[in-house]
Amino acid sequence: MSKILIKAKFTLTEKNNEQVVLKDSYVGITDDKITYVGNEKPSGYEDAILLDRPYGFVIPGLIDLHYHSDSPANKGFCEDCGTVKMDGSILYEYLTAIYSATTEEEWKKIANLTFLEMICGGITTCVEFNSYYPEKMAELLGECGLRGYIAPETNSLDGFPYSPDGEHVIIEHKKDKDMFKKLERNCDLIEKYNGTCDDRIRVTLGPTEPPACRPELLKEVRKLSATYKVPITMHAAETKIEREYIKNEYGKDSIFYLYENGIVGPDVILAHTVYANEEEKKLLAETKTNVAHCPSVFVIRGRYMKSLQHYTDLGINVGIGTDTFPQDMIREMRVATSMSKVADNDFRSAKSELLIKCATKNGAKALNRDDIGCIKVGAKADIAIVDMCDFNTVPVRDPVRVLISCGTSHNVTDTIVNGKILMENKIVKSINKEQVCKEALVATETIWSRIPNLNKLSPLSVNIE
Ligand SMILES: [Zn+2]
Numbered sequence: 001m002s003k004i005l006i007k008a009k010f011t012l013t014e015k016n017n018e019q020v021v022l023k024d025s026y027v028g029i030t031d032d033k034i035t036y037v038g039n040e041k042p043s044g045y046e047d048a049i050l051l052d053r054p055y056g057f058v059i060p061g062l063i064d065l066h067y068h069s070d071s072p073a074n075k076g077f078c079e080d081c082g083t084v085k086m087d088g089s090i091l092y093e094y095l096t097a098i099y100s101a102t103t104e105e106e107w108k109k110i111a112n113l114t115f116l117e118m119i120c121g122g123i124t125t126c127v128e129f130n131s132y133y134p135e136k137m138a139e140l141l142g143e144c145g146l147r148g149y150i151a152p153e154t155n156s157l158d159g160f161p162y163s164p165d166g167e168h169v170i171i172e173h174k175k176d177k178d179m180f181k182k183l184e185r186n187c188d189l190i191e192k193y194n195g196t197c198d199d200r201i202r203v204t205l206g207p208t209e210p211p212a213c214r215p216e217l218l219k220e221v222r223k224l225s226a227t228y229k230v231p232i233t234m235h236a237a238e239t240k241i242e243r244e245y246i247k248n249e250y251g252k253d254s255i256f257y258l259y260e261n262g263i264v265g266p267d268v269i270l271a272h273t274v275y276a277n278e279e280e281k282k283l284l285a286e287t288k289t290n291v292a293h294c295p296s297v298f299v300i301r302g303r304y305m306k307s308l309q310h311y312t313d314l315g316i317n318v319g320i321g322t323d324t325f326p327q328d329m330i331r332e333m334r335v336a337t338s339m340s341k342v343a344d345n346d347f348r349s350a351k352s353e354l355l356i357k358c359a360t361k362n363g364a365k366a367l368n369r370d371d372i373g374c375i376k377v378g379a380k381a382d383i384a385i386v387d388m389c390d391f392n393t394v395p396v397r398d399p400v401r402v403l404i405s406c407g408t409s410h411n412v413t414d415t416i417v418n419g420k421i422l423m424e425n426k427i428v429k430s431i432n433k434e435q436v437c438k439e440a441l442v443a444t445e446t447i448w449s450r451i452p453n454l455n456k457l458s459p460l461s462v463n464i465e
Helices: 091-100 104-120 134-144 176-193 215-228 240-250 254-260 278-286 295-299 308-314 329-344 352-366 399-406 433-449
Strands: 003-015 018-030 033-038 049-060 062-067 123-131 147-152 201-203 232-236 268-272 290-293 318-320 383-387 412-417 420-424
Touching: 003 383, 003 399, 018 352, 049 352, 049 399, 049 412, 049 420, 062 268, 062 318, 062 329, 062 352, 104 123, 104 134, 104 412, 104 420, 104 433, 123 134, 123 232, 123 383, 123 412, 134 147, 134 176, 134 201, 147 176, 176 201, 176 215, 215 232, 215 254, 232 254, 240 254, 254 278, 278 308, 290 308, 290 352, 295 329, 308 318, 308 329, 308 352, 318 329, 318 352, 329 352, 329 399, 352 399
Parallel strands: 003 049, 062 123, 123 147, 147 201, 232 268, 268 290, 290 318
Antiparallel strands: 003 018, 018 033, 049 383, 383 412, 412 420
């Protein structure tokens, strides 16, 4: 039996199912579960590992509801850039260039950097959409200690969609039985990896995005969800190109296309939905479909959700995802609150109490879990500790508001997943930080060197001589 006792200034716990901050608090952990939360020092933890954090803020481990493990390869490549005639999207020229130039071995080095960054930033659960190397992903998640959901790439596509001219997209589908090959593989992966590594690894059904999935495939995904009882994760209402394609092919808007083919409901997480119209938003609410909101990746393209507050007022369960670099959920919470205020032209929009809930409890709800995203007795010991005595965090009248308005992932000192300490006092235990950074640097430089029109696609901001 292993025990940990955390003594800290503040703990974000729960009272009557509502989040509340406990001052001068203790959190006890036994094996993989939280076994004590309170103001009094508990007995029975005399031999426990003590994490004494006089200015620490203990929060539920953050749930990154949507990310891509290869995102760091786009760092410094796709900001300030995009395909003008495609509403600024980077999907069909920029990301296609990166994907085509990346080997499995290089991806692995970059994915390790992503996991390192997550551990350093207090993320304890991560949900990867459209995973190209799911077997490797299960292996890496197993090694690094994070709790991870893997959505293997599943679609009816024949190759990557791409744009030959920066204006049109070529999307080719496989026919007949071939259309279901990736879905069959998705099912094999569920059988092989779901529930492995002490149940830290889960596998979802992962149809990529509406234009990539023919109706026959989506209907089969819905059938299989009943067989496997796993969530369905998918991109939706993400780009103008997607909207036009679905309208032209099927005569309706994206969310209605998904509705018609069964891909809505409490077991479905749709990433983005920023292009959804009011009718589609109402449909999301009526069907209790979850949304993964990833504000930064849209803001850098000049786009934003209208608005996070509006979505939650409609009754939609919204969690937060990073989807890009840096994998910093604290930054995402700040951008989400800021953009909701801009969208509504109202300072009361998407306050701190909503954002912290989105990044913890709502993420857990989207995954149909009540044992993560919260600090209460009986829950999984998935916890982050933030140092609130740093130049950007003092003074601390309101720790939740200060965390969201001023914090960064660098303020996180400790990360615990399933009762195991992955980072203690800023020392990462499950990943060799220096080695991973160096390997990722070499891997990405090699990938970029293979893109012939690199500097044309993405001119340097300031020339390097
Ligand atoms: Zn995505």
